[in-house]
Amino acid sequence: MFTGIIEQIGSVQKYLALDDSQTGGNGASLTIENAGPILKDCHLGDSIAINGTCLTVTEFNNDSFKVGISDETLRRTTLGSSKVGDKVNLERAISGNVRFGGHLVQGHVDTIAEIINRHPDGNSISFTFRLRDSEFINYIVPKGFIAVDGTSLTVTGVNYQEATFSIMMVAYTQSKVVLPLKKIGDYVNIEVDLTGKLISRQVELQLGSQISNENSQLYQLISRIIDKKLSRSTRND
Structure with missing residues (x-):
């Protein structure tokens, strides 16, 4: 999870559409430089958001780090059009002792x-x-x-x-x-x-559950409305 409070502006050092190195995973990879301030406590496998996209660190040094990018992430985000020198927003995943200044951000770009x-x-x-x-x-x-x-x-x-x-x-x-x-x-x-x-999904589930349950208040209300409409239609005929 992230807060949406950007910690550092980094720069794209390298973008590879196909990286067959050990840390590239035979997919796309992105290397970000000028990231030193957020790498002091970095470990392999840590999550860092690049322009709001949660990605996993596969390689790093004092100034730069590398991440792999899945095909789904390329479809959802702008990262596939990254060019050397592009500036990017960086934020580390939050820890338990961080003040929450923004809002709950998953790093899952829609x-x-x-x-x-x-x-x-x-x-x-x-x-x-x-x-x-x-x-x-x-x-x-x-x-x-x-x-x-x-x-x-x-x-x-x-x-x-x-x-x-x-x-x-x-x-x-x-x-x-x-x-x-x-x-x-x-x-x-x-x-x-x-x-x-989350609210939208819960509403969908609740409505679906009530509509399929003949004993639910919603089902009975809809049934009464339909019966009333049909009764009026029959009288008019």
């Missing part, structure tokens, strides 16, 4: 989004994004949490028809994360708030 607008608002920057997979807009609510490239942010507006949402980034945060470096047309990783997904 989809990507395109930056379709950005403009200054005082000393802040307003960003608007369009989701690639529009179904995830149902989990985004105004004033709710969202993780953009792993950064915990507050949603300022949502357009459910257009599958777009907006955030406002204050001046302090601008110097700590990579988003201000991106322009209109660039893509970012999106993880919607876990709470919304």
Whole structure:
């Protein structure tokens, strides 16, 4: 788990679409440099989020570390388009004694989004994004949490028809994360708030359970409504 509070901005040192080395696992791999401050307590197998994507450290030294990337992660995230020199957000998985400053972030990216607008608002920057997979807009609510490239942010507006949402980034945060470096047309990783997904799933399960149970209050209510409609239809005939 992560908090969405970025600890370090690193740089892509190397991206390999096929890494057949012992630490590459015959898949894609990514090596990140300028990561020294978060590697002082690093161990092989530790989890580090790169632009909001939880990945496992397979190799590291004092300044850089390497991770493998699965095909599923490549499909879900922007990491497959990584280029040498790209700046990335870094955050270590939380430990038990860390203050929780952001929100609960799993590091499991749901989809990507395109930056379709950005403009200054005082000393802040307003960003608007369009989701690639529009179904995830149902989990985004105004004033709710969202993780953009792993950064915990507050949603300022949502357009459910257009599958777009907006955030406002204050001046302090601008110097700590990579988003201000991106322009209109660039893509970012999106993880919607876990709470919304859990509530939605529980509602689906409860409704499904009650509809299939003839003794449930919901089933009986629907049956009465149908009987009433049928009775009216018969009288009108």
